[in-house]
Amino acid sequence: xxxxxxxxxxxxxxxxxxxxxxxxxxxxxxxxxxxxxxxxxxxxxxxxxxxxxxxxxxxxxxxxxxxxxxxxxxxxxxxxxxxxxxxxxxxxxxxxxxxxxxxxxxxxxxxxxxxxxxxxxxxxxxxxxxxxxxxxxxxxxxxxxxxxxxxxxxxxxxxxxxxxxxxxxxxxxxxxxxxxxxxxxxxxxxxxxxxxxxxxxxxxxxxxxxxxxxxxxxxxxxxxxxxxxxxxxxxxxxxxxxxxxxxxxxxxxxxxxxxxxxxxxxxxxxxxxxxxxxxxxxxxxxxxxxxxxxxxxxxxxxxxxxxxxxxxxxxxxxxxxxxxxxxxxxxxxxxxxxxxx
Amino acid sequence: xxxxxxxxxxxxxxxxxxxxxxxxxxxxxxxxxxxxxxxxxxxxxxxxxxxxxxxxxxxxxxxxxxxxxxxxxxxxxxxxxxxxxxxxxxxxxxxxxxxxxxxxxxxxxxxxxxxxxxxxxxxxxxxxxxxxxxxxxxxxxxxxxxxxxxxxxxxxxxxxxxxxxxxxxxxxxxxxxxxxxxxxxxxxxxxxxxxxxxxxxxxxxxxxxxxxxxxxxxxxxxxxxxxxxxxxxxxxxxxxxxxxxxxxxxxxxxxxxxxxxxxxxxxxxxxxxxxxxxxxxxxxxxxxxxxxxxxxxxxxxxxxxxxxxxxxxxxxxxxxxxxxxxxxxxxxxxxxxxxxxxxxxxxxxxxxxxxxxxxxxxxxxxxxxxxxxxxxxxxxxxxxxxxxxxxxxxxxxxxxxxxxxxxxxxxxxxxxxxxxxxxxxxxxxxxxxxxxxxxxxxxxxxxxxxxxxxxxxxxxxxxxxxxxxxxxxxxxxxxxxxxxxxxxxxxxxxxxxxxxxxxxxxxxxxxxxxxxxxxxx
Numbered sequence: 001x002x003x004x005x006x007x008x009x010x011x012x013x014x015x016x017x018x019x020x021x022x023x024x025x026x027x028x029x030x031x032x033x034x035x036x037x038x039x040x041x042x043x044x045x046x047x048x049x050x051x052x053x054x055x056x057x058x059x060x061x062x063x064x065x066x067x068x069x070x071x072x073x074x075x076x077x078x079x080x081x082x083x084x085x086x087x088x089x090x091x092x093x094x095x096x097x098x099x100x101x102x103x104x105x106x107x108x109x110x111x112x113x114x115x116x117x118x119x120x121x122x123x124x125x126x127x128x129x130x131x132x133x134x135x136x137x138x139x140x141x142x143x144x145x146x147x148x149x150x151x152x153x154x155x156x157x158x159x160x161x162x163x164x165x166x167x168x169x170x171x172x173x174x175x176x177x178x179x180x181x182x183x184x185x186x187x188x189x190x191x192x193x194x195x196x197x198x199x200x201x202x203x204x205x206x207x208x209x210x211x212x213x214x215x216x217x218x219x220x221x222x223x224x225x226x227x228x229x230x231x232x233x234x235x236x237x238x239x240x241x242x243x244x245x246x247x248x249x250x251x252x253x254x255x256x257x258x259x260x261x262x263x264x265x266x267x268x269x270x271x272x273x274x275x276x277x278x279x280x281x282x283x284x285x286x287x288x289x290x291x292x293x294x295x296x297x298x299x300x301x302x303x304x305x306x307x308x309x310x311x312x313x314x315x316x317x318x319x320x321x322x323x324x325x326x327x328x329x330x331x332x333x334x335x336x337x338x339x340x341x
Numbered sequence: 342x343x344x345x346x347x348x349x350x351x352x353x354x355x356x357x358x359x360x361x362x363x364x365x366x367x368x369x370x371x372x373x374x375x376x377x378x379x380x381x382x383x384x385x386x387x388x389x390x391x392x393x394x395x396x397x398x399x400x401x402x403x404x405x406x407x408x409x410x411x412x413x414x415x416x417x418x419x420x421x422x423x424x425x426x427x428x429x430x431x432x433x434x435x436x437x438x439x440x441x442x443x444x445x446x447x448x449x450x451x452x453x454x455x456x457x458x459x460x461x462x463x464x465x466x467x468x469x470x471x472x473x474x475x476x477x478x479x480x481x482x483x484x485x486x487x488x489x490x491x492x493x494x495x496x497x498x499x500x501x502x503x504x505x506x507x508x509x510x511x512x513x514x515x516x517x518x519x520x521x522x523x524x525x526x527x528x529x530x531x532x533x534x535x536x537x538x539x540x541x542x543x544x545x546x547x548x549x550x551x552x553x554x555x556x557x558x559x560x561x562x563x564x565x566x567x568x569x570x571x572x573x574x575x576x577x578x579x580x581x582x583x584x585x586x587x588x589x590x591x592x593x594x595x596x597x598x599x600x601x602x603x604x605x606x607x608x609x610x611x612x613x614x615x616x617x618x619x620x621x622x623x624x625x626x627x628x629x630x631x632x633x634x635x636x637x638x639x640x641x642x643x644x645x646x647x648x649x650x651x652x653x654x655x656x657x658x659x660x661x662x663x664x665x666x667x668x669x670x671x672x673x674x675x676x677x678x679x680x681x682x683x684x685x686x687x688x689x690x691x692x693x694x695x696x697x698x699x700x701x702x703x704x705x706x707x708x709x710x711x712x713x714x715x716x717x718x719x720x721x722x723x724x725x726x727x728x729x730x731x732x733x734x735x736x737x738x739x740x741x742x743x744x745x746x747x748x749x750x751x752x753x754x755x756x757x758x759x760x761x762x763x764x765x766x767x768x769x770x771x772x773x774x775x776x777x778x779x780x781x782x783x784x785x786x787x788x789x790x791x792x793x794x795x796x797x798x799x800x801x802x803x804x805x806x807x808x809x810x811x812x813x814x815x816x817x818x819x820x821x822x823x824x825x826x827x828x829x830x831x832x833x834x835x836x837x838x839x840x841x842x843x844x845x846x847x848x849x850x851x852x853x854x855x856x857x858x859x860x861x862x
Contacts (some may be wrong), residue, residue: 017742019712019735020753191837204727212717216706221665221772222697224689282708295585 007299032276032328036291041127043295047302054305061182065252066304067297068186069245070264071290075190075197075272076241078289080234081272082201084214084281085133085140087235090242090268092151094261097246099155102164102256111171118250119243125151126239130232140235148265164256175252186248190293198286210234214281270321271296279325296320362830365428365612367392367556368413368444368525373422375408377760382408385422390525390556390574395547397567398560399589400577400600406560409577410529413558414446446528447511453502460485460498463517479636488516492546502600506576508539512595515546521707526550527558532566541773545569564593571858575599606831609823610799612806617641619677620810621693622846623662626671631657632834635671644801644811646825648818649854654834655814656698659781663695664688675778689718696768696785698814700761704768707757711749712738712758714767745800762793769800781806781812786820798824818847830854 028034047054054060073090080087100121101114109117125147132143179188201207209230212220221227250256275292277284299320305312368390370459375383383405390396400406411417412450413424415433424431426442433439436497453462460482461468469480485498494503494512502513511531518526528547532540547570550557559571567574568588574601575585583601584591621639626632632654639645649655659667664682673680688694697703705714715738716723723734738752745766749759756767771801782801786794801824805811815821821828822845830853838853 017739017747017749018751022752022753203729205724205729206727208713208717208720208729212706212709212713214701215708218703219706220717221685222663222695222703223684224775225717226684226686 017074033285033288033291036274036276036288036295037090040291040295040298043298043302047298047305050302051305054302057182061184061187063297063301064184064187064339065294066192066301068184068190069248069252070267071271071293071297072190072193072248073238073241073245073264074275074289074293075193075286076234076238077268078197078272078275078277078284078286079201079207079210080140080238081277081279082214082281083210083231083234084217085231085234086269086279087126087129087140087144087238088127088269089144089148089151089263090238090245091261091264092148092155093122093239093242094246094249095155095258096125096151097121097243098250098256098260099158099164099258101250102167102248103158105167105171106164111168111173113169114171115174115247118241118247119327122239122241122243122246123236124239125242126236127232129239130235134228134231152258152262155260157320159256159258165254167250167254172251172254175248175250186252189244189248194286194290201286206230206233209244211282214278215283267296267317270317273321274324292328349634351540364391364393366390366425367427369423369425369428370409371425372684373409373412373419373424375405375412375419381580383412383419386580387585388558388575389585390558391573392524392554392556393551394572395557395559395570396573396575397564397571397573398558398577399564399567399596401496404577404600405580406577407529408580410446410448410527410560413439413444413514413525413527415807438558440521440523443522443524444527445514445521445523445525446529447514447518447531448527453510453513453517455503455567457500457502457765458498459489459496459500459502459513459516462502462513463488463498466519467521484520485516488519489513491519492516492549493542494546497765506539508542511543515550523555525556525558525561528561529560530562530602531559532561532563535802540566560762564596567596568593587816609820610795610802611824614642614644614805614826616643617808621662621812622674622676622677624672624674626658626661626673628657628661628834629669630665631661632831635831635836637829637836637839639810639812641810642805643826644805644813644824646821646828647812647814647831648816648828648850649820649831649837650816652833653831653854655831656783657834658831659695659783659812659814660697662688662693663781668796681777689775689777692776693779694718694772694775694779695781695783696765696772698783698787700764700768701757705756705764705771707764708755709755710755711742711747711759711767712752715741715771715774718771722774737774738770741766741773745770745796760793762789762796765789765793767799773804777809777811781814783814784816785813786815786817818850821850824848 077087077090097118101118104114104117129140129144129147132138132147133140174185177185179185201210209220209225212223212225213227213230217227246261249261253260271292272289273279274295275284275289277289297316299316300313303316347495366389368388370386370388372385372387373383373587374381374385386405386409388396388398388409397405398409408417412419412433415436418433431442433442454465457465463485464481469477469484473479482498489498489512490495492512492515494509494516495575496509496512502510505513515526529542547557547559559567561567571588573586574588574591574596576583576596578600617640619638619640623638626635626752635658637645641791647658657666660666662673662682664685664687673682675691675693682688682691682693699755701707706717712735716734720729723730723737735752741747742749742752747766748763756764759767785801786797789797798820801811801813813821813824828840828842828845828850829836830840830850832854838849840849
């Protein structure tokens with residue numbers, strides 16, 4: 001079937017519509033990512049000035065350890081939040097994965113087997129979340145608050161007050177090893193996954209579908225997108241990312257307690273929101289999330305170097321989160337006031 | 342002979358000054374205008390409401406009636422013109438200001454609270470207080486009961502609102518208007534969802550309000566009820582007042598002429614159809630609750646109109662064919678091949694696409710740019726191995742934007758910033774990109790200004806001419822009569838008639854849709 005205009009019909013000369021009016025460069029200059037990049041640079045300089053040890057290459061490498069695991073989970077969480085959902089069970093998934101690996105190690109499983117157990121349990125937990133949300137139609141915030149307790153509860157049930165330690169020596173490579181010079185395995189993995197996540201979100205059909213669902217799930221459904229299936233996949237992905245984080249964290253610590261990764265979900269959500277992803281879904285970029293991960297890492301590590309106690313650190317993180325959400329609202333309000341005045 | 346002589350005598354009497362015989366206006370609008378991005382909703386309207394009289398406001402969808410109601414109730418602020426209450430100019434900055442000026446609107450979406458009681462709804466915000474500042478509950482209940490009694494409404498003040506019918510909710514809304522002593526009462530399509538008896542009850546209430554010297558603005562599409570209830574009329578077309586006067590001085594045809602302002606042939610660019618073989622054949626199609634045993638076929642090049650009252654199951658049928666809700670029974674064949682449609686993706690693959698009634702909620706992702714909306718139905722066609730090819734995506738969007746003469750600044754503009762008609766062009770373009778065989782249009786021109794309306798009709802006709810099968814749901818009789826080759830009428834989820842274009846009259850359709858031949862005179 002041809003869809004050209006019928007011959008003879010009086011079609012007015014079509015006006016030329018440009019692809020876009022604002023050039024990508026100018027758009028970047030006024031973007032949230034540019035602001036974040038400036039903040040990251042400022043925090044970096046402040047750290048360098050405040051502590052003489054900061055600028056050492058190995059020290060910087062050490063600095064990455066305290067946030068790469070959470071940041072890997074944040075990459076997956078960014079997709080979930082962009083689709084208008086949230087997964088609060090990631091900390092619980094890490095605990096359950098770590099417990100499962102500990103039990104498997106106690107049963108004599110080798111390192112490849114342990115990694116498979118970690119990723120497998122993570123994916124299974126994610127699948128369960130996804131089915132609760134997509135098939136039963138539970139709001140994701142309720143479903144994952146439930147599974148957050150459920151997964152960690154299972155972990156407590158298995159371990160009680162105990163500790164699992166008997167990991168094989170080469171298992172530590174995932175959490176402590178170096179890929180090249182001072183570049184740790186964890187950090188290399190994070191960089192590679194960031195690139196994959198960025199391409200997936202901004203260049204693929206899947207990423208487009210995720211944004212469409214987050215912006216208007218009805219319209220996405222009415223456009224033929226498989227909304228339910230995509231939601232399940234998103235939760236499986238966060239489950240997998242949590243499983244990978246569990247492998248790294250367990251390898252780094254060399255032991256499993258049921259309280260492992262307690263409270264991670266909030267740090268992970270903070271990174272994503274700080275990265276400019278709308279908590280209502282639909283908008284945000286992967287570079288923003290990656291930069292936000294660096295900002296979070298630099299701030300907490302810098303404060304650590306200055307011997308700032310943990311309580312103060314959590315106050316700083318909390319203030320950053322509220323500031324991030326409040327700032328665009330305040331700026332928008334100021335702009336509107338100027339326009340109406 | 343005698344009558345002619347009498348009229349020739351009357352011709353020489355000085356013309357009676359209508360205004361002098363009428364009470365002074367309660368509410369006057371002069372040259373009120375309102376512009377939304379891309380649409381001039383009101384372009385200098387005049388309106389006069391007088392105490393003790395019902396003024397009918399008529400106009401096609403999109404003529405500016407709802408915008409006017411929103412201005413009078415303080416929701417929108419006008420961009421120009423003057424509003425006078427009892428001769429004094431007013432400006433409403435908020436709905437509270439409008440309420441203080443004693444103007445109340447009653448419509449389907451009147452804000453009432455389901456979980457509160459009738460009495461609480463009536464007095465919310467201005468409840469009688471005791472000396473200590475607490476709500477005076479006995480007084481509240483007594484006054485509510487008195488108001489409802491005054492309306493002859495058998496509703497207990499302690500009933501929760503969610504347990505009431507739509508008609509009873511209207512009465513509560515009217516009681517609320519009376520509780521703040523409103524002088525101007527606006528009723529926006531109050532009878533749309535009411536039964537005949539409930540409509541009669543409403544008429545009695547309106548007569549009572551007239552007796553209390555309220556000025557009533559009555560918005561309706563149903564001419565019979567306007568002649569029954571209204572004293573004066575005002576007609577809007579394309580955001581302007583095109584006529585006003587006494588209801589007794591104008592007949593049905595005169596009102597229609599003012600409303601439409603042109604003949605039906607000019608409004609509907611319907612090309613002679615070349616109708617081919619059946620494309621869509623539906624048999625025994627049923628839904629657990631919404632419709633049952635529907636059988637019909639749709640042929641190449643044909644526009645099949647689907648008419649019925651609100652709640653007849655038309656949208657539900659369309660959404661089921663499009664895979665949103667599965668049917669419980671029946672078969673669907675596309676070009677002779679039986680298809681099983683369990684998801685919207687299945688429907689698109691089978692060649693069935695659906696342009697929903699609510700563009701903003703279901704049709705388009707308003708916050709996303711034009712090009713992303715345009716490709717959303719056929720992402721596979723603009724991608725390779727799951728990676729989107731940006732150049733092809735823009736090419737596709739530009740193709741349909743030029744074909745439909747889309748009014749936009751750039752293809753990266755969010756769809757939400759376009760006018761209703763242009764949004765509809767994006768949604769239809771999205772579906773044409775999937776190369777469909779059957780296109781279902783659900784109220785395709787609802788909320789669209791008149792210029793874009795005929796553009797939508799023109800390309801609907803063009804699509805049919807190119808061999809597409811079109812199923813058009815519409816509640817607007819002129820649209821159905823003007824565009825459809827055949828019309829299927831649904832009533833309460835069942836087929837109530839199938840009519841050929843030739844010899845079709847509005848009366849036939851309305852009779853079939855209401856199942857009540859006596860309702861039309």
